[in-house]
Amino acid sequence: MKYRVLGKTGLRVSVVGVGTWQFGGEWGRTYSQQEADAILGRAKELGINLIDTAECYGDHLSESLIGESIKGNRSDWILATKFGHHFHRPFERTDSFDPQGVVAQLEASLKALKTDYVDLYQFHSGPDASFDQDALWDTLNRQVEAGKIRHLGISIGSNQNIHQTSQASQVGAEAIQVVYNRLDRKPEAEVFPSCLEQNLGVLARVPLASGFLSGKYKPGTAFDASDVRSRRNREEIDEQMREVERIGREEVPAGTNMAAWALAWCLKHPAVTTVIPGCKDVAQVEANAAAVELVEAGHPQEA
Template sequence: MNYRILGRTELNVSVIGVGTWQFGGEWGMNYTQEMVDQILDAAHEVGINLIDTAECYGDHLSEQLIGGYISRHKREDWIIATKFGHEFHNLFSRTDRFDSQSVVKQLDNSLKALQVDYIDLYQFHSGPDAAFDQDELWETLDKQVQAGKIRHLGISIGKNNNIHQVKRATEVGAKAIQVVYNRLDRVPEEEVFPACAKQDLGVLARVPLASGFLSGKYKPGATFASNDVRHRQDAEHQAKLLQEVERIAQEELPEGVDMASWALAWCLKHDAVTTVIPGCKTAEQVRANAAAVALL
């Protein structure tokens, strides 16, 4: 495994992390503690130390499953990133909650679910600029940093061209940006990455496999179960993406190289990107993701 310092933090993160939205049940599977244990055991074995989750992946469900694992292992072996800003109601249904009082409650609930005393990276989660621009919110979060509940603040931007929040990152005390970035979506290269470089912000690239399309497993016409978030995406757009994946496989993918490994390494070769956080459904997928470091 390779490691990089995340921006202006002292966090030495593995270049491959574990994304855990799937643990909340919105990617076509429900997870048991045993399944999560196997995934995180595999991550530890290959040197991965970064787990990314959120309060609304289930009603703190993803965090609870991670906490069930962390409580039985060494806390210091892991860098835990989670997020705030949404109240989960049921699958695919959330309400924004970015007022300072709600955020403190979310933080305390996340700490309880994760069974930890502090969170390494606490991220503003895909909220609108009006919510982001509340001075009271960031003052409250700074107090939580001073209290030791949070080590560092970050911003997970909801739109890849949200330069407003990125440009204000240092001003509000954030040291890392999370953004969708992959071979099929290069929008962050235009403005977001230069702004991150200017401020020395760490970058977590989410959806680096383009919701699994860059895994090489799916062909045009692929369908998804009703409890899989991809079922809700525009079918015509999906078809175009899968056609582009076929072109990439024919014209860009080196012979004999696994597409998923190539796609993860492709993201990591951009100077702005610190780490990628692909989702994974099994321990075998964790090990396959980690193999991408051989291509760097």
């Protein structure tokens, strides 16, 4: 495994982390504790030390599976979670960004994660009006002072949200999470330059474009109603899959696993610290970790 420093947090994170939205049950299947243990156990063996989750991946369900799994070695992990939504049922959430409500969410997350601190606590894809609350950030920074949060971050909803990115340092946030992959390069225009200027760590989410950049899916593929991808526009999905086929033919070197190539592609950008792909099983953890073999030395955040 290779490691980088997550901006001015100083946290040393693996360049490949584990995204855990799938543990919340909205990606076509549910997970047992044993399955979560196997995934995270194998990730640890491979040198992965970063887990990204959220309060609304299930009703703290993902957090609960993680907390039980890592309670014996919590200090070995960099644990990132988020705030701002109440989960009601699959694919149904309501926003909750009022300061008192966020403190209640933090306490619920700490309980689910079986820990007394979160390494990175992230504003979760909220609107600018919710972001622009001085009282919210004052409250969060008090939680940092209390030791319940080590560092604050912003998971921007739109990957072109320069309003929130540009004010990160001002509100005390030290990392940005953003959608970035070979099919979606929008952050390169404004978000990444701002991150570099402020020395913000960057967590690239959806680095495999919801699995499409694995190369496993073809135009016309249908997803089960329990899979969040089934809710997307059919024509847009097929167009993306055709583009993936072109990338596979023209850009991925012969004999190279496409998923590993796609993760390493993200990690080339000087602003990107780490990628946080989801993984449905141990085999996918191993495939994701294999991307480090394609990651070249010399990145400015290299640890």
